[in-house]
Amino acid sequence: MVVWNWIVEPLQYGFLVKAIWVSAFVGLVCAVLSCYITLKGWSLMGDAISHAVVPGVVVAYALNIPFAIGAFVFGFGATVAIGYVKSNTRLKEDAVIGVIFTGFFALGLVLVTKIPSNIDLFHILFGNVLGISTGDIIQTLIAGCTTLIVILLRRRDLLLFCFDPNHAKAIGLNTQVMYYTLLSVLALTVVAALQTTGIIMVISLLVTPGSIAYLLSDRFDYMLVISAISSVSACVLGTYASYHFDVSTGGAIVVLLTLFFVAAMVFAPKYGILRQKRVVGS
Amino acid sequence: MIPITVDNLSVTYSNAKLALYNASCAVEPGTITALVGPNGGGKSTLFKAIMGFLSPNEGNVKIGGLTVEKAQKKQLMAYVPQSDEVDWNFPISVFDVVMMGRYGYMNFLRIPGAKDRRLVMESLEKVGMVEFRDRQIGELSGGQKKRAFLARALAQEGQIILLDEPFTGVDIKTEKQMIDLLLQLRAENHTILISTHDLASISTFCDRTIFLNQTVLASGTTAETFTQENLTMTFGGLPMTSLAFQNSEVDA
Ligand SMILES: Nc1ncnc2c1ncn2[C@@H]1O[C@H](COP(=O)(O)OP(=O)(O)OP(=O)(O)O)[C@@H](O)[C@H]1O
Ligand SMILES: [Mg+2]
Numbered sequence: 356m357v358v359w360n361w362i363v364e365p366l367q368y369g370f371l372v373k374a375i376w377v378s379a380f381v382g383l384v385c386a387v388l389s390c391y392i393t394l395k396g397w398s399l400m401g402d403a404i405s406h407a408v409v410p411g412v413v414v415a416y417a418l419n420i421p422f423a424i425g426a427f428v429f430g431f432g433a434t435v436a437i438g439y440v441k442s443n444t445r446l447k448e449d450a451v452i453g454v455i456f457t458g459f460f461a462l463g464l465v466l467v468t469k470i471p472s473n474i475d476l477f478h479i480l481f482g483n484v485l486g487i488s489t490g491d492i493i494q495t496l497i498a499g500c501t502t503l504i505v506i507l508l509r510r511r512d513l514l515l516f517c518f519d520p521n522h523a524k525a526i527g528l529n530t531q532v533m534y535y536t537l538l539s540v541l542a543l544t545v546v547a548a549l550q551t552t553g554i555i556m557v558i559s560l561l562v563t564p565g566s567i568a569y570l571l572s573d574r575f576d577y578m579l580v581i582s583a584i585s586s587v588s589a590c591v592l593g594t595y596a597s598y599h600f601d602v603s604t605g606g607a608i609v610v611l612l613t614l615f616f617v618a619a620m621v622f623a624p625k626y627g628i629l630r631q632k633r634v635v636g637s
Numbered sequence: 638m639i640p641i642t643v644d645n646l647s648v649t650y651s652n653a654k655l656a657l658y659n660a661s662c663a664v665e666p667g668t669i670t671a672l673v674g675p676n677g678g679g680k681s682t683l684f685k686a687i688m689g690f691l692s693p694n695e696g697n698v699k700i701g702g703l704t705v706e707k708a709q710k711k712q713l714m715a716y717v718p719q720s721d722e723v724d725w726n727f728p729i730s731v732f733d734v735v736m737m738g739r740y741g742y743m744n745f746l747r748i749p750g751a752k753d754r755r756l757v758m759e760s761l762e763k764v765g766m767v768e769f770r771d772r773q774i775g776e777l778s779g780g781q782k783k784r785a786f787l788a789r790a791l792a793q794e795g796q797i798i799l800l801d802e803p804f805t806g807v808d809i810k811t812e813k814q815m816i817d818l819l820l821q822l823r824a825e826n827h828t829i830l831i832s833t834h835d836l837a838s839i840s841t842f843c844d845r846t847i848f849l850n851q852t853v854l855a856s857g858t859t860a861e862t863f864t865q866e867n868l869t870m871t872f873g874g875l876p877m878t879s880l881a882f883q884n885s886e887v888d889a
Contacts, residue, residue: 394727445651511747515737518727521690521718526741526793527710573728573773 365598374484375594377492378608381551382560382590384499386582387506388544389565390575391537395517399449400434400538401561403456405545405554407433409463412479412549416472423494423546430542433459482553482605484594491550499547502540513537514575551590552605559609560586567616570623585615638666638826639701639713639796641687643853646696648682655851656682660696662853664830664845669823671839671859672832674849675872680832681719683849684799687830688716700797708797712741715795717786719802725775731785732770735760738792760791763818779806787815791822798822800831804838816842839863 365371392401408426415425433455441451467476475483487495506513515523516533523530541561548557564586568578593608600607621628641664648657657679664670672680685691687698689705700708708714715738738760739753749757761767764784769777774785783803790798804812812835819829820842833839839846839859846863847856848871855867 508746511740514729515740518724518729519718519737521685521688521716521722522737522789524690525688525709525714525716526712526738527706528740569728573775574730575728575733578728 361599362595365595370485371594371598373492374487374604375591377487377495378484378551378590378594378604379587380499381495381548382564382586382588382608383583384502384544384547385557385560386564386586387579388502388540389561389563389586390568390578390582391506391513391517391565392541392561393565393569394514395537397537397541398558398562399452400437401541401545402558403433403437403452404430404542405548405557405561406456407459408542408545408549408554409460409479410466411463413463413466413470413472413474416474417466417470421494422491422549423498426546426549427498427542429459430545431539434538434542478553479549480553480555481603482549482551482556484551484604485597487550495547495550498543502543502547505536505540509533509536552608556605556609559612560590563609563612563616564589567612567619570619570626573625585619586612589615639708639828640664640666641797641828641830642699643683643687644696644699646683646686646698647694648679648686648691649694657686657693658852660849660853662847662856664828664847666701666828667823667826668844669819669829669831669842670845670847671843672830672847672849673834673836673839673871674832678850678871679852680849681801684716684801684830684832687799688714712793713795714797714799715790715793717783717790717798717800717803720779720782720805723774723782723786725782727774729774730771731766731774731777731788732757732761734774734785735770735788735792738789741793756792756794757788760788763791764788765814780808780811783807784811784815787818796826797828797830800829802832802834804833804835812838836868 392398408430411425411427411429412422415422437451437455440446440455441448444451467474512523512528512533513536516530516537520530523533544561545554545557548560552560564582565578567585568582571581572578589612590608593611594604596602596607596611597604619627624630643660643662646657646660649655660679660683672683674680686693687705689709698705700713735757736749736753739749739756740747743749743753758767761770764787766781766784766788769781774782777785787800787803803815807815816838819831823829831843840863843859845857846859848854848862848867850871854871855862
């Protein structure tokens with residue numbers, strides 16, 4: 356009965372129902388993409404994009420256009436800049452990413468303190484799903500659905516691109532197009548998650564579900580399912596928890612997700628720490 | 638039957654490491670050609686340049702008169718990578734890897750048809766890997782891994798097959814089976830280029846041999862070129878002064 360109340364009681368508040376739906380949706384989008392990003396080794400790229408969107412949000416408010424457009428342009432622009440600097444200098448990728456994304460992020464901070472607007476920097480950084488406006492929900496839905504559709508249509512090619520880009524080339528596929536496709540949906544996902552977890556913790560939703568799934572399965576299709584279940588449940592439960600315990604929503608989601616990860620790391624049947632100890636020890 | 642022509646190819650890696658210099662050679666159509674050279678001699682680099690995975694600083698590659706890109710669009714070229722180029726922890730089964738050989742023939746959504754499935758099973762059969770089809774690719778022995786990727790090349794039905802050290806870590810029986818398979822492919826008019834460190838087996842199945850150490854030192858029929866002199870030149874006392882770039886490097 357207590358559990359039942361815990362679940363049902365908050366549903367009388369419209370804002371909370373909205374928040375639960377939105378974060379579940381965002382959790383799903385991130386979970387799907389997460390499988391590709393972790394396998395491709397692009398976690399750092401996700402982190403870079405999430406920080407690079409800040410000036411885009413500010414500029415979008417100043418120009419009075421939807422925040423998603425500004426965020427996408429700057430997020431994607433940062434990846435293009437990273438690609439350009441990397442192929443035209445002898446720097447390693449991690450250094451290039453570090454330089455570019457902090458540059459974008461700093462520019463955002465400068466702009467947000469200079470351009471008069473009613474943007475709450477705290478909300479960009481840490482999310483504000485409990486207070487999300489209808490306009491922002493629509494933008495989240497558009498960005499998230501576009502991502503899901505693109506991945507649904509191109510999932511096999513993208514998987515091939517992650518696994519063996521050389522073979523993709525050998526059979527005449529345009530790997531350049533796939534590279535930018537994956538980057539664009541990554542940027543779109545960050546945009547979708549902006550309102551839920553905020554840019555600081557987007558990276559958690561982009562990396563952790565895929566990592567949990569990778570520890571639990573060695574079939575990509577199962578990975579997708581496991582990733583989605585862990586991510587969506589963390590998002591929903593985290594939103595509940597943030598209401599009941601009056602804590603940050605993004606924070607609660609990420610803490611839960613991290614706990615799931617720790618559980619997977621320890622107890623995974625094949626790749627868990629316990630199992631590996633037994634195999635080596637026996 | 639499709640030939641490969643490599644004309645005056647030079648490749649420098651981004652760390653300014655010169656890997657290939659003025660390499661020119663022809664892989665005759667419908668033959669098995671061996672590519673031999675020491676570690677770091679540029680064999681994999683030549684393969685990658687032929688496959689268009691890296692763009693050369695100079696020179697060009699033609700596949701039956703076509704550019705590499707056009708040849709790939711026509712599914713003419715299959716490549717069996719050296720083992721260290723593959724992420725063996727990737728969550729994918731042997732069957733799915735071989736199926737990736739068929740993607741070029743499928744529609745936009747890459748939904749396999751009956752023919753694709755049949756060819757994948759036939760390819761797996763040819764390399765004796767049917768029973769391992771549901772294994773994750775990392776759960777195979779070294780030789781089985783090689784065969785899985787060979788099956789992918791077969792499924793691709795490319796007229797040209799490039800194999801980078803397919804025999805490394807493969808037992809004698811499996812090597813024999815793979816050689817039989819290559820001979821069968823040659824009989825079906827495929828053009829095959831294969832790099833190997835197993836010098837002893839070359840004369841048993843390779844029609845032609847290319848000696849490579851940063852540039853093409855010799856090439857021709859195995860009977861004529863597989864000489865002690867060429868082997869020493871390639872692997873041992875390379876006559877440094879005979880290579881123009883070596884001089885210029887010393888001068889610089
Ligand atoms: N990605 C890379 N970046 C920089 N240098 C490279 C790269 N790949 C190869 N090289 C260098 O280019 C040269 C040729 O290497 P390559 O891999 O083509 O040799 P190989 O003949 O295939 O050797 P092996 O028999 O060991 O496979 C080597 O000196 C190597 O160090
Ligand atoms: Mg090599």
